[in-house]
Amino acid sequence: MARRPTVTSVQIAREAGVAQSTVSRVLNGGSVAPGTRRRVLEVLAKYDFQPSQAARSLVGARSGLIGVVIRDLTNPFYPVMIKAMERVLHGQGLRLTLVTDVLTAEEGLALLRREGVDGVVFTSAVADDPLAHRIVDHGIPLVLCHRTLEGFPADQVEADNVTAGRLAADHVLALGHRRIAMVRGPAGASTAEQRGHGFRQRAEDTRGTVLTEVDGSYDYAVAYAAVRALLSEPSPPTALFCQNDVMAYAALNAAAACGVAVPRELSVVGCDDVPLSAWERIDLTTVRQPLARIAEVGVELLLGRLAEPDAPYRHELLPVEFVERSTTAPA
Amino acid sequence: MARRPTVTSVQIAREAGVAQSTVSRVLNGGSVAPGTRRRVLEVLAKYDFQPSQAARSLVGARSGLIGVVIRDLTNPFYPVMIKAMERVLHGQGLRLTLVTDVLTAEEGLALLRREGVDGVVFTSAVADDPLAHRIVDHGIPLVLCHRTLEGFPADQVEADNVTAGRLAADHVLALGHRRIAMVRGPAGASTAEQRGHGFRQRAEDTRGTVLTEVDGSYDYAVAYAAVRALLSEPSPPTALFCQNDVMAYAALNAAAACGVAVPRELSVVGCDDVPLSAWERIDLTTVRQPLARIAEVGVELLLGRLAEPDAPYRHELLPVEFVERSTTAPA
DNA sequence: CTGAAAGCGCTTACAG
DNA sequence: CTGAAAGCGCTTACAG
Structure with missing residues (x-):
């Protein structure tokens, strides 16, 4: 089973009439006389030689x-x-x-x-x-x-996720929304905490704002369920900040499932700007991350x-x- | 630079008072006396030993x-x-x-x-x-x-991609569509050829069918451009079979961009059934592949x-x- | 510039 | 069941 008709540097060396260490040197850019180098390179090319990574990382300081x-x-x-x-x-x-x-x-x-x-x-x-x-x-x-x-x-x-949260908030608040919900990523994820912090900051600075927070765990299914629940409450939010785009997609779809029109009845903002978000069927307002x-x-x-x-x-x-x-x- | 305070099987052997080959045997399930095995396992656990893959693949018949x-x-x-x-x-x-x-x-x-x-x-x-x-x-x-x-x-x-193509065709034809376009995957991809073959077969069997074919290369951008071109022709198709879901998304978005209503003015069928396809905002008719x-x-x-x-x-x-x-x- | 040699950390016959 | 030894294919000092 040992598929091992692989050419090794020893065989290259033999055929080129040099020591194995010389082959190693031409491979790794050590000092080799031009003529010798050329001869070795020829044999290397002839066999399309590939050095064994296993051997390299075993002996070398780096595994690559x-x-x-x-x-x-x-x-x-x-x-x-x-x-x-x-x-x-x-x-x-x-x-x-x-x-x-x-x-x-x-x-x-x-x-x-x-x-x-x-x-x-x-x-x-x-x-x-x-x-x-x-x-x-x-x-x-x-x-x-x-x-x-x-x-x-x-x-x-x-x-700069704090700024991302602020930008999302500024937009939504400027549009006049005051009953807002934030769909959060998992506790402990810095992106979620920072985006949440930036958003909350702006919301608190704006009189009359009621901010509800729910967990979406950066997960489509979790966010979908959370948003459906939100939308079936007596006085649902008029705007949603989803801490990432995937949860925003879940929100858009949940809204569709609940018969809530976006953006007429519900505004949705995401965060990330994944390629998907530019699709006409999605066309999500969001904050772009590089x-x-x-x-x-x-x-x-x-x-x-x-x-x-x-x-x-x-x-x-x-x-x-x-x-x-x-x-x-x-x- | 050589981060190498890694524990080796030699050190495990020394501490357990056995030969290195014995350590190797307990690691690989060779025959070892219960007492010896226990002793070695203890040392192994103490250091949370991990054998070097490089060494293993260098010497063994398999790299894993x-x-x-x-x-x-x-x-x-x-x-x-x-x-x-x-x-x-x-x-x-x-x-x-x-x-x-x-x-x-x-x-x-x-x-x-x-x-x-x-x-x-x-x-x-x-x-x-x-x-x-x-x-x-x-x-x-x-x-x-x-x-x-x-x-x-x-x-x-x-x-069974031929059947996939047939199923897509049967559906579209049963709905009464006769002016149909197929957005193809790249030439040489078996999935594209088979799906195309199945679809074509059924279309040819149905009187009055006009089937146009365009290339989408299984690529969002290519398909998007192709469908926009299709839809701006004098008498555009009323149904589209896209040989994969990604191209179907492109078609849905291109239709939106052109102001063509789906499914009223244009029916779209995909192939694959990626999770995305079930989203309310997409809700794509397609053929599921396992x-x-x-x-x-x-x-x-x-x-x-x-x-x-x-x-x-x-x-x-x-x-x-x-x-x-x-x-x-x-x- | 070049070769001979040691050694990386393992697995695998081979003895005992 | 267990140990001593060879060897996998390289890189890296070390001489010359």
């Missing part, structure tokens, strides 16, 4: 593997990030290994350790996240990307950390942008 | 790594498949490495070879696919999953192949199901 933790792969948000990360990583000759919610925290940690990842980009952190903490306990370089953790010993990058950029910066921070392990921690804050579409209207 | 080729990660279709595959793989102690369209065929192949994958599940095959062919040329076990290739030397699993099941069977076929390399090739055909929602109406 970066772990990417993305719990909920079904949020349309993440494919965009994965692609952006892959692009940066690939440019550096690095690979990516995904940890989704198919694994528990313990299993995920075990996986990352067995694989010997050089570092981890963590996108799904929540307060007291067992996986994030265990990763740093094991001395594995980590960056918190998209969701952050205050005081956590790691580089971090996130959007998804791809967040992912790129996350990877870049990690690469910087690997290059300079003792540099002070960095914390990047990326700007957001209000996007008005057709799911909001005057009260 | 399965390559999964998914070109277009942004199709909401694929997260469902990835999760299903991960689940099966994880149950067998195997891991997954993704190859998306960030890499060219050559780069993808190089990656799979360097990583030493035990096998590959290929979901995005097209006729004369360079990557698929090169993978088998290198003797790497391969299964074609979701999209197949006639006569290709590999296990294959797919939905996404998760296709993915599972794909992985199972590969595992079977690894266990029995010389077994005859299998070809599984999974049933589809028509799902009537609200994007279709009588002509």
Whole structure:
């Protein structure tokens, strides 16, 4: 069963008439005489040689593997990030290994350790996240990307979510809405807390505002049920701020199911601006987060950390942008 | 830089007072005396030992790594498949490495070879696919999953796409539509060819049917533009069969952009039944494909192949199901 | 610039 | 049941 007719550097060396270490040097850019290099490169090309990653990471200081933790792969948000990360990583000759919610925290940690990842980009952190903490306990370089953790010993990058919440609130309040509901993400997710904080702040500053909060857990089904419940109350809100786009979609659909017209009877604002949100059938008013950029910066921070392990921690804050579409209207 | 305070099996052996090979045996289920095993397990637990995958795959016959080729990660279709595959793989102690369209065929192949994958599940095959062919040329076990290739030397699993096309046609024709357009997937994709074949067959069997075909490449933007063009022709079709759901969404949105009412002026049928399709705002009539099941069977076929390399090739055909929602109406 | 050698952390026969 | 030893395919000092 051992499919092993693979060409090794020893065979390349033999055929090129050099030592195996010389092959290694041309592969890794060591100093080799031009003639020797050419001869080796020829044989390398002849066999389309690919060095074994297993051997490399066993002997080298680096495995060339970066772990990417993305719990909920079904949020349309993440494919965009994965692609952006892959692009940066690939440019550096690095690979990516995904940890989704198919694994528990313990299993995920075990996986990352067995694989010997050089570092981890963590996108799904929540307060007291067992996986994030265990990763740093094991001395594995980590960056918190998209969701952050205050005081956590790691580089971090996130959007300006407080401003996102404020922008959403300003819009809704300016339209005259005062009976408002906020569909929250999970407790412990920094994005949810910051967006909630920004929104609440503005709502409190505006006289006569009644703000109801319900949990949607950044989950379609949870948010859908929560919004249906909200809409069947005696005096339902006239505006909804959903802390992410997926929950806003759930809200739009729940409203449709309840026969509530958007935006005439109900205004809906999301947050993220996933590509879907621009679809005519959705056309969601939302706050744009620079998804791809967040992912790129996350990877870049990690690469910087690997290059300079003792540099002070960095914390990047990326700007957001209000996007008005057709799911909001005057009260 | 070499983060290497990792505990190795040698240290476990020393602390447990046994040979390193004994540690290896308790790890891999070799025969070990109960007392010895207990002692080793204790030390293993004490350090939460994780064996190095690099060393394992270097020395063993298997790397425990399965390559999964998914070109277009942004199709909401694929997260469902990835999760299903991960689940099966994880149950067998195997891991997954993704190859998306960030890499060219050559780069993808190089990656799979360097990583030493035990096998590959290929979901995005097209006729004369360079990557698929090169993978088998290198003797790497391969299964074609979701999209197949006639006569290709590999296990294959797919939905009954010909029937899918027929079901879509039967529905539209029964509603009385005769001026019909089909938005096709890319030439060379078996799903597109089979769905097209089934649909065409029924259309040809029905007197008075005029079938126009346009290319949508299974891509939102391409399909969107194609449908807008279609709808601005002098006598546009009254019904559209989009060979996948993503293109059907594009069609719904293009119709909205053109002020064409669905389903009153235009009926739209998709194919796949991604979760999105059930949303009230979409509510797409479509043909359901057992996404998760296709993915599972794909992985199972590969595992079977690894266990029995010389077994005859299998070809599984999974049933589809028509799902009537609200994007279709009588002509 | 180049080669001989050690060694990364495991699995797998091979003895006993 | 258990240990000593070889070896997987590389990278990395170390000589020359």
